[in-house]
Amino acid sequence: MKRLVVAGLAPAIVLLALLSACGKKSNPTAPVVTPTGPTVYVSGYHQIAGRNVPCYWKNGVRVDLRGDVLHPAVANGMAVSNGAAYCGGWYNDGSKRIPCFWRDTVRTDLPALGTNPTVYGIAVAGGAVYCAGYVDSGAIRLPTRWDGALRRRLQVDSAANAMVTAVTTYNGVPYCAGYSSVSYAEPCYWVDTVRHILSRSTVNNAYAYAVAVSNGVVYCGGNYRPSGGQIAPCYWQDTVLCSLPTNGTNDGEVYGICVSGGTVYAGGYVSDGVTGTACYWEGTTRHDLPCSTGTDNSVMAVCAYSGTVYFTGYTSVGSEYIPCYWVSGVRHDLVIDSTSTYGIASGIVVQ
Numbered sequence: 080m081k082r083l084v085v086a087g088l089a090p091a092i093v094l095l096a097l098l099s100a101c102g103k104k105s106n107p108t109a110p111v112v113t114p115t116g117p118t119v120y121v122s123g124y125h126q127i128a129g130r131n132v133p134c135y136w137k138n139g140v141r142v143d144l145r146g147d148v149l150h151p152a153v154a155n156g157m158a159v160s161n162g163a164a165y166c167g168g169w170y171n172d173g174s175k176r177i178p179c180f181w182r183d184t185v186r187t188d189l190p191a192l193g194t195n196p197t198v199y200g201i202a203v204a205g206g207a208v209y210c211a212g213y214v215d216s217g218a219i220r221l222p223t224r225w226d227g228a229l230r231r232r233l234q235v236d237s238a239a240n241a242m243v244t245a246v247t248t249y250n251g252v253p254y255c256a257g258y259s260s261v262s263y264a265e266p267c268y269w270v271d272t273v274r275h276i277l278s279r280s281t282v283n284n285a286y287a288y289a290v291a292v293s294n295g296v297v298y299c300g301g302n303y304r305p306s307g308g309q310i311a312p313c314y315w316q317d318t319v320l321c322s323l324p325t326n327g328t329n330d331g332e333v334y335g336i337c338v339s340g341g342t343v344y345a346g347g348y349v350s351d352g353v354t355g356t357a358c359y360w361e362g363t364t365r366h367d368l369p370c371s372t373g374t375d376n377s378v379m380a381v382c383a384y385s386g387t388v389y390f391t392g393y394t395s396v397g398s399e400y401i402p403c404y405w406v407s408g409v410r411h412d413l414v415i416d417s418t419s420t421y422g423i424a425s426g427i428v429v430q
Contacts, residue, residue: 086163092250101277109182116430117408117430118138119136119137119138119139119213119427119429120427120430121377121427122137122154122155122166122168123136123391123413123423123426124168124423124425125141125402125415125419125421125423126422131151131152131156132416133146133166133238133331134154134366135164135166136413136424137164139411141413142183143183144166144184146171149173151412152168153167153168153169154166154425155197155201155426156201156202156231156246156425156426157201157428158202159203160204160414161179161201163183164180164182164183166180166181166426167179167180167198167200169212175194176191176196176197177189177191177196177206177224177367178196178198178212180213182208184191184248190225190228191213191214192216192221193215193216194215196213196215197212197213197242199212199244200212200244200245200255200426201353202248204337205251208225209225209226210224210225210246211223211224211243211244212223212244213241215243216340220254220255221235222242224253233257233274234269236259238269241258241259241260242257243255243257244256244257244258244286244287244289244292245289246291247291248292251340252270252296254270255290256290256299257269258285258414260284262291263284265279265285266287266299266301266303266315267287268287268290269313270297272302274357275317276318278320279303279320283303283305284304285303286301287299288300288301288332289301289335289381290335293341297315298314298316298338298343299347300336300398301314303320305320306343309328309330310316310331310332311325312325312331312349312360314333314336314360321346323365324365325349326349330340330351332349333345334392335348335379335391336390337383338383339388340386343360343361344361344383345359345381346358346378346380346381346390348378349367353374355376356368356370356376357394357405359390364421368408369408369409370407371396372397373394373396373398374397375395375396376393377392377425378405379391379392379393379423379425380392380427381427382427382428383429384429389404389429390401390404391424392404392421392426393423393428399412401422402424404424
């Protein structure tokens with residue numbers, strides 16, 4: 080699966096922002112499928128001449144977003160409010176990353192520290208825009224939530240590397256998921272700025288990458304290591320761990336989560352040791368999703384609309400990566416630029 084190793088943290092960290100340019104890729108050959116019912120918004124990015132270009136798709140129509148034009152940029156999260164599309168992410172100005180969000184195509188830069196700050200998630204409620212990620216002090220990463228342009232450091236142990244990976248709101252209160260690391264990675268969630276540590280079966284690394292709140296109950300999705308090497312998918316209900324089935328002792332992870340009709344839906348991937356298959360868990364029952372012929376496929380975000388659950392992520396053909404979403408067991412590939420060679424979908428909202 081696509082991984083980014085963050086200095087100072089464990090190598091199992093999986094983040095949505097991918098910096099490296101891959102080899103030549105081709106556009107998907109499948110036609111864009113435009114839904115006849117609700118509007119599907121998907122955030123992500125694609126590559127042009129080896130440079131990541133942030134974008135979102137509205138019913139399959141791509142809207143490119145602007146960084147500084149010359150350097151990479153990424154859209155990591157999706158929100159929609161009053162018909163406006165919001166994407167959270169970052170761009171590089173040639174010397175450092177600038178955390179930011181876009182409202183439709185208008186970019187707002189966010190105050191930061193260090194050279195590597197990042198926005199991973201975004202939520203909008205009551206006219207307020209919440210972005211979640213981290214800034215760096217030069218020595219450690221600091222978990223950060225931006226309320227509009229106001230930067231807030233979230234509670235964490237003083238010596239810990241930490242980051243926020245997702246944000247949502249419930250009754251006007253922001254909820255964030257993430258993790259901190261001193262000697263090992265410890266998953267947690269924050270209600271406003273107060274941290275709640277999530278349980279693990281061992282003292283091995285564990286990570287929370289997604290958050291949802293339903294009827295006042297907090298759900299986080301991620302992974303943990305039940306015994307040494309295996310990376311196991313899981314979700315937490317409040318702070319209680321629920322392990323999810325994989326292919327034997329092979330890896331799996333959860334990157335997106337939502338609750339619909341009282342059922343928890345977690346999306347991610349499972350591996351058979353060679354191929355990663357995009358999948359979701361309905362409660363604890365796993366359902367594999369249709370993928371292309373490549374070995375790297377994953378769900379990256381989940382949402383529900385009128386009882387129907389939507390998943391977004393990517394599928395691969397050899398070394399080619401195709402952004403897509405799935406609904407009712409059908410995969411819809413998203414079109415990237417005719418000169419683009421690579422794409423990833425990172426967030427989804429359906430209205």
